[in-house]
Amino acid sequence: MNPIKIMIAAYSRQGIRTALKAAEHFSGEEIRIFAAGRLLESDASDNAPFPVQAIPPESRTFYGELFSGADLLIFVGALGIAVRNIAPFVKDKCTDPAVLCIDEQGTFVISVLSGHIGGANRFAAKLADALGAVAVITTATDLRHRFSVDSWAAANGLIIDDMKAAKAVSAAILEREVPLESDLPVLTDYPPGVRKAEDGKAPEKGPGILVSWLIRQPFPATLRLIPRCLHLGIGCRKGISKEAVADAVEKVLREHRLDPRAVKGVYSIDLKKDEPGLTAYCSEQGWPFQVYTAQELNQVEGTSGASAFVKSVTGTDNVCERAALKDADRLIVPKTVESGVTVAAAVELSGIRFD
Numbered sequence: 001m002n003p004i005k006i007m008i009a010a011y012s013r014q015g016i017r018t019a020l021k022a023a024e025h026f027s028g029e030e031i032r033i034f035a036a037g038r039l040l041e042s043d044a045s046d047n048a049p050f051p052v053q054a055i056p057p058e059s060r061t062f063y064g065e066l067f068s069g070a071d072l073l074i075f076v077g078a079l080g081i082a083v084r085n086i087a088p089f090v091k092d093k094c095t096d097p098a099v100l101c102i103d104e105q106g107t108f109v110i111s112v113l114s115g116h117i118g119g120a121n122r123f124a125a126k127l128a129d130a131l132g133a134v135a136v137i138t139t140a141t142d143l144r145h146r147f148s149v150d151s152w153a154a155a156n157g158l159i160i161d162d163m164k165a166a167k168a169v170s171a172a173i174l175e176r177e178v179p180l181e182s183d184l185p186v187l188t189d190y191p192p193g194v195r196k197a198e199d200g201k202a203p204e205k206g207p208g209i210l211v212s213w214l215i216r217q218p219f220p221a222t223l224r225l226i227p228r229c230l231h232l233g234i235g236c237r238k239g240i241s242k243e244a245v246a247d248a249v250e251k252v253l254r255e256h257r258l259d260p261r262a263v264k265g266v267y268s269i270d271l272k273k274d275e276p277g278l279t280a281y282c283s284e285q286g287w288p289f290q291v292y293t294a295q296e297l298n299q300v301e302g303t304s305g306a307s308a309f310v311k312s313v314t315g316t317d318n319v320c321e322r323a324a325l326k327d328a329d330r331l332i333v334p335k336t337v338e339s340g341v342t343v344a345a346a347v348e349l350s351g352i353r354f355d
Contacts, residue, residue, distance in 0.1 A: 004029040007070040009055065009085075011077035013039055015104040016052060018131075019076045022102060023050050025130040034066075064089050070097045072123055075112075076104055082112055093117050093150070094163060100124055102133070110136040116151035117160075146173050147193035147354070149209060153225050156352065158211065159261050161224035168207045169223045181218055182211035184227060187351035194354075211352060213262035229350070230262045232287075233324025234278060235269070235310070235342040242277040242284070248341035249281070256333050258345060263287055267323035269297060269314055297322040304334040320344040 006029050010019040016035050023031050037054035056062050066073055067089040075082035082101040090096055090113065098118035101110040109128040115121040121137050128135035141148040150166050153159075160166050172178050173193035180190065181197040190196060197208060197218070208219030213230050216222075236245060253260055265288040272278055273291045282289040294315030302325055306317035316322060320342040321335050328346035336343045 004071045005069060006031045006072045006074065007066045008033045008074040008076065009066070010035045010039075010052075010104075011075075011081060012104050015076040018102060018104055018106040019074070020050060020052075021106065022074065022076070022127060022131065025127060059085070060088070067097060072098045072100070072119075075099070075101045077101070078103075079110060079112070086113065092163075094160075098123055100127065102127075102131075106131045106133055108136050109133050111138070115139045115142070116148050117154045119151070119154060121148075121151065122155070140174055141170060141193070144174065145192060147178075147191040149173070149223065149225075152354070157228060159226040159228070161226060165207065165221060165223040168221055169209060172207050178206075178208060179219065180209040180211070182352060183214065184211055184229070184349060185351040186354075188353045188355050191354045213259055213347060215257045215259050224259075226259050226261050227352075228262060228264045229348040230258060230264055231324045231326075231328040231346045231348065232263055232266045233268065233320035233322065233326075233344040233346065234266055234272075235314075235319035235323075236272065236275065236278055237340040238275070240275065240277045240340050242280045244339050245277050245281040245341055248336075248338035248343050251338055252333055252336050252343045252345065256345070258333070260285070264348065265290055267292070267326060269294060269316065269319045269323065271314055272319075292323060292326055297326065300325050302331055304331065321346075 006026055008019045008023060010016045016039060019033050023033060031050055033050050033052045034055045035052050040052060040054055063085045067086055079101045086099060093114055094117060096114045096118060098120035099113035100120060100123060101112050109124045111120040111124040113120060121139060121142055124135045124137060149169050150160060169178055177195040178193060179197035180194050205220065207221040207223060209223050209225060210218055211225045211227065213227060266282045267290050270291040270293050279289060297316040300322040303318045303321040310319060311317040318335060321331060321344040324344040324346040325331055329349040331346045333345035
């Protein structure tokens with residue numbers, strides 16, 4: 001996992017000390033600390049484990065760069081300073097970084113922006129605990145100890161399909177238990193505000209949550225949360241075009257209602273590691289491409305078919321199914337042949353937790 005990019009800005013000598021203290025609790029992350037240049041002449045940051053850089057005189061561009069480059073942006077000073085400096089750059093809760101404000105004495109840690117998806121509420125609670133401070137969190141679901149669907153989705157790497165549906169679910173959770181249906185196993189009890197959808201009953205009323213790699217709508221208003229759990233196994237003839245690969249894969253995804261955003265990666269045999277059309281398509285989609293040896297693929301069980309011809313050429317009897325299943329749990333789309341391309345899909349069934 002890549003380190004979190006943390007930017008901290010302080011506005012007094014005591015603020016610098018508090019910033020340095022806060023930074024100590026994010027070990028292993030990418031941290032940069034800034035303060036007004038006049039403060040750096042003091043001894044506030046002498047012998048500090050993190051260098052303190054000067055905030056440039058022309059600060060508008062500077063704060064825009066901080067905002068766009070940070071995963072977590074922390075202001076140590078008055079809340080008004082934080083609000084004024086981020087206001088021109090705020091866009092939406094899906095893309096804005098988490099923003100915190102800490103008073104210079106380190107008494108309060110305020111979650112300012114992106115409390116759920118950006119993780120500001122979680123960061124505020126963690127930092128307040130480390131500093132012996134009070135976390136100030138104002139989102140309704142957190143205050144009432146109800147399930148925060150967008151925060152949970154972000155923390156668990158689930159893609160939120162529709163933010164309007166997420167808002168509808170969050171509003172409903174404040175009033176009642178919202179049904180949740182999952183194609184991944186649920187490994188814990190359900191949290192306050194969520195209940196298991198009832199199987200075999202009349203359709204639920206109101207909004208509901210679906211955790212699935214499938215494109216479907218089991219509720220009148222369905223919030224789809226998409227796990228990256230699909231493994232696409234692909235075999236192809238030598239010299240196949242990128243367009244042929246794209247056509248075959250997109251047909252399989254469409255016919256089986258598989259959401260492309262659920263694809264974790266593409267897998268094949270090592271003979272195809274430099275196949276131009278295949279590698280170009282994976283790169284274009286942003287999907288990792290991994291290959292295995294014939295010996296590794298031959299150890300995979302659970303395939304649905306075999307080809308003597310394919311084995312004579314590659315050393316294994318079914319490239320796409322074996323590659324899809326190699327590090328997955330269940331084959332959900334068997335070998336499908338389309339214009340010189342074979343495609344199979346398997347799913348990784350790691351469970352979901354609410355604790």
